[in-house]
Amino acid sequence: xxxxxxxxxxxxxxxxxxxxxxxxxxxxxxxxxxxxxxxxxxxxxxxxxxxxxxxxxxxxxxxxxxxxxxxxxxxxxxxxxxxxxxxxxxxxxxxxxxxxxxxxxxxxxxxxxxxxxxxxxxxxxxxxxxxxxxxxxxxxxxxxxxxxxxxxxxxxxxxxxxxxxxxxxxxxxxxxxxxxxxxxxxxxxxxxxxxxxxxxxxxxxxxxxxxxxxxxxxxxxxxxxxxxxxxxxxxxxxxxxxxxxxxxxxxxxxxxxxxxxxxxxxxxxxxxxxxxxxxxxxxxxxxxxxxxxxxxxxxxxxxxxxxxxxxxxxxxxxxxxxxxxxxxxxxxxxxxxxxxxxxxxxxxxxxxxxxxxxxxxxxxxxxxxxxxxxxxxxxxxxxxxxxxxxxxxxxxxxxxxxxxxxxxxxxxxxxxxxxxxxxxxxxxxxxxxxxxxxxxxxxxxxxxxxxxxxxxxxxxxxxxxxxxxxxxxxxxxxxxxxxxxxxxxxxxxxxxxxxxxxxxxxxxxxxxxxxxxxxxxxxxxxxxxxxxxxxxxxxxxxxxxxxxxxxxxxxxxxxxxxxxxxxxxxxxxxxxxxxxxxxxxxxxxxxxxxxxxxxxxxxxxxxxxxxxxxxxxxxxxxxxxxxxxxxxxxxxxxxxxxx
Amino acid sequence: xxxxxxxxxxxxxxxxxxxxxxxxxxxxxxxxxxxxxxxxxxxxxxxxxxxxxxxxxxxxxxxxxxxxxxxxxxxxxxxxxxxxxxxxxxxxxxxxxxxxx
Numbered sequence: 206x207x208x209x210x211x212x213x214x215x216x217x218x219x220x221x222x223x224x225x226x227x228x229x230x231x232x233x234x235x236x237x238x239x240x241x242x243x244x245x246x247x248x249x250x251x252x253x254x255x256x257x258x259x260x261x262x263x264x265x266x267x268x269x270x271x272x273x274x275x276x277x278x279x280x281x282x283x284x285x286x287x288x289x290x291x292x293x294x295x296x297x298x299x300x301x302x303x304x305x306x307x308x309x310x311x312x313x314x315x316x317x318x319x320x321x322x323x324x325x326x327x328x329x330x331x332x333x334x335x336x337x338x339x340x341x342x343x344x345x346x347x348x349x350x351x352x353x354x355x356x357x358x359x360x361x362x363x364x365x366x367x368x369x370x371x372x373x374x375x376x377x378x379x380x381x382x383x384x385x386x387x388x389x390x391x392x393x394x395x396x397x398x399x400x401x402x403x404x405x406x407x408x409x410x411x412x413x414x415x416x417x418x419x420x421x422x423x424x425x426x427x428x429x430x431x432x433x434x435x436x437x438x439x440x441x442x443x444x445x446x447x448x449x450x451x452x453x454x455x456x457x458x459x460x461x462x463x464x465x466x467x468x469x470x471x472x473x474x475x476x477x478x479x480x481x482x483x484x485x486x487x488x489x490x491x492x493x494x495x496x497x498x499x500x501x502x503x504x505x506x507x508x509x510x511x512x513x514x515x516x517x518x519x520x521x522x523x524x525x526x527x528x529x530x531x532x533x534x535x536x537x538x539x540x541x542x543x544x545x546x547x548x549x550x551x552x553x554x555x556x557x558x559x560x561x562x563x564x565x566x567x568x569x570x571x572x573x574x575x576x577x578x579x580x581x582x583x584x585x586x587x588x589x590x591x592x593x594x595x596x597x598x599x600x601x602x603x604x605x606x607x608x609x610x611x612x613x614x615x616x617x618x619x620x621x622x623x624x625x626x627x628x629x630x631x632x633x634x635x636x637x638x639x640x641x642x643x644x645x646x647x648x649x650x651x652x653x654x655x656x657x658x659x660x661x662x663x664x665x666x667x668x669x670x671x672x673x674x675x676x677x678x679x680x681x682x683x684x685x686x687x688x689x690x691x692x693x694x695x696x697x698x699x700x701x702x703x704x705x706x707x708x709x710x711x712x713x714x715x716x717x718x719x720x721x722x723x724x725x726x727x728x729x730x731x732x733x734x735x736x737x738x739x740x741x742x743x744x745x746x747x748x749x750x751x752x753x754x755x756x757x758x759x760x761x762x763x764x765x766x767x768x769x770x771x772x773x774x775x776x777x778x779x780x781x782x783x784x785x786x787x788x789x790x791x792x793x794x795x796x797x798x799x800x801x802x803x804x805x806x807x808x809x810x811x812x813x814x815x816x817x818x819x820x821x822x823x824x825x826x827x828x829x830x831x832x833x834x835x836x837x838x839x840x841x842x843x844x845x846x847x848x
Numbered sequence: 849x850x851x852x853x854x855x856x857x858x859x860x861x862x863x864x865x866x867x868x869x870x871x872x873x874x875x876x877x878x879x880x881x882x883x884x885x886x887x888x889x890x891x892x893x894x895x896x897x898x899x900x901x902x903x904x905x906x907x908x909x910x911x912x913x914x915x916x917x918x919x920x921x922x923x924x925x926x927x928x929x930x931x932x933x934x935x936x937x938x939x940x941x942x943x944x945x946x947x948x949x
Contacts, residue, residue, distance in 0.1 A: 821945060823942065824880075824941045825875075825941055825942070829872060832872065
């Protein structure tokens with residue numbers, strides 16, 4: 206079974222749903238849309254199981270499948286080729302599976318939507334692009350998938366295209382991604398210029414063979430790639446599109462804007478870790494941007510009232526953790542967090558979707574409360590996701606986040622402190638969300654209260670499956686203190702970070718320090734929980750936060766309004782560009798270009814107006830003109846001859 | 849009989865001038881047409897004159913061709929006049945100024 210089949214199946218699903226979905230009805234769309242992804246998942250695991258078993262028995266060599274030459278120009282030759290190695294195998298395992306669960310969930314969530322066929326067509330196209338991205342064997346094929354997922358993200362954010370805010374959010378996502386993609390593209394050209402190839406194998410073996418020779422070029426290449434990663438994975442300063450992307454349907458937020466697409470940036474950084482490790486300054490930039498984003502987004506998340514906005518900022522913050530991990534050299538830990546985050550954040554988004562579904566489209570937490578009685582399955586699964594995200598032990602997020610914090614401490618205690626504070630804030634805003642949504646008294650309208658219901662099985666079953674994964678998924682990456690070979694995840698993924706002489710090396714931690722750090726992160730997670738409980742649950746719920754807001758109204762206003770970043774961008778970038786565009790429109794285009802064209806037309810018209818007086822229609826006038834012409838011609842010839 | 853070239857050319861110029869005046873001054877289309885034929889034949893005459901001066905028959909043969917073409921053209925021209933007359937009941941060129949914007 207060729208790897209090519211994996212992206213091709215969802216692509217076929219896209220064509221069938223998109224072209225025939227409207228004519229053949231919902232059942233057809235469900236069968237094609239979900240069926241294609243189900244088949245892809247099965248086939249992916251058919252390939253994955255023997256490969257993973259092989260890696261654990263020591264055969265980690267990547268599988269390369271070449272389907273023909275794509276571009277051949279001069280010395281550059283680029284193949285259309287796919288590749289299965291530990292990194293793409295990891296991505297493949299959860300992208301297909303989580304993707305499949307979210308497709309199933311969407312059947313229930315979107316059942317009443319008029320754009321049902323269109324929705325599944327886009328979702329299938331997204332799966333095709335994402336699989337191309339993770340299976341690519343060179344940067345160009347990767348870039349095709351990269352742009353493909355960007356396009357699908359835009360299409361799905363603006364899915365409700367009649368709503369002005371959705372269309373606007375879609376455009377914003379697209380433009381922010383363009384900025385990143387531009388950097389990415391420049392990075393690709395730099396790589397092509399330095400190495401003459403985009404093939405992963407040849408690039409990384411060339412660098413590993415002579416690191417000293419390539420090290421000077423690496424800072425520029427790594428930073429350009431990181432700009433692309435910043436756009437796709439919503440890091441400072443390009444993160445602004447992700448919170449707005451919540452305008453899309455909730456399963457889309459779960460699949461694209463939490464579990465899969467937004468981690469593509471982390472994937473690219475981990476994929477090209479050989480480049481990054483040769484440039485300490487690029488690593489520092491990655492770590493600082495990641496840490497700053499983690500903290501910044503967590504702070505904003507504490508003051509949001511829209512249930513999906515909280516989760517969106519949480520996603521931005523967790524992506525920051527992943528980059529922090531990459532920046533301190535713990536690429537495997539970063540990918541571990543990518544995986545666990547895919548489970549629990551997809552779960553949380555789907556859970557919030559279930560809540561929104563039950564509330565009849567209401568997203569404001571101030572009008573919820575007490576939902577745990579009406580939505581028991583959603584509540585318990587959501588709680589599992591919250592525990593995982595907050596980093597409470599044995600839940601998946603604990604292991605991955607703890608490993609990242611440990612690696613950060615080993616490199617720089619300052620970065621650790623940033624991540625540590627963000628971890629406490631994460632725990633706080635998540636339990637705040639849980640208490641305000643599921644506990645206390647219902648604060649919505651009577652209509653909504655009457656309408657409350659648990660979601661259908663197509664929605665709750667994916668929730669339960671993801672809750673199980675969020676609870677136990679972290680056990681594949683037990684910390685080093687348990688035993689040297691206990692961490693299956695490291696044993697599987699370590700081959701993607703090849704030894705590199707002179708490259709950046711992650712720091713080492715003593716056993717005692719590691720235990721101390723684990724205790725500290727558990728303590729701050731519990732502290733966050735406790736503060737949220739005091740603030741938002743029990744008799745005095747709400748009075749403490751209110752007093753806090755009254756004490757520092759300015760701070761609260763700034764955080765609630767997301768530090769006015771959108772307004773600052775609006776003022777610094779959007780408005781000047783708009784003015785510039787207006788100038789080009791009004792002055793250059795209308796005045797100069799249109800003016801030139803119109804002037805030409807005017808000259809022609811004027812000469813026509815003058816010349817038409819000679820066209821009298823009278824044959825005798827023509828004959829006279831003819832005669833004069835002949836006389837003139839003869840005179841001229843005579844004059845020429847006489848000279 | 850050997851006519852000097854000068855006499856031939858004088859006759860040709862006289863015929864041409866008559867034709868030109870007729871073509872420019874008359875209003876009846878048929879008369880104009882006759883005048884144009886006159887100019888054409890003045891030109892033919894000049895060619896014959898030059899040809900006999902140069903010697904050989906090629907010039908006279910060219911003139912025969914020109915006369916044949918003129919005959920065909922006369923047929924077309926007269927057909928046009930008939931068609932114009934059917935429409936306008938006149939072939940006065942001052943009143944049939946159709947060839948304009």
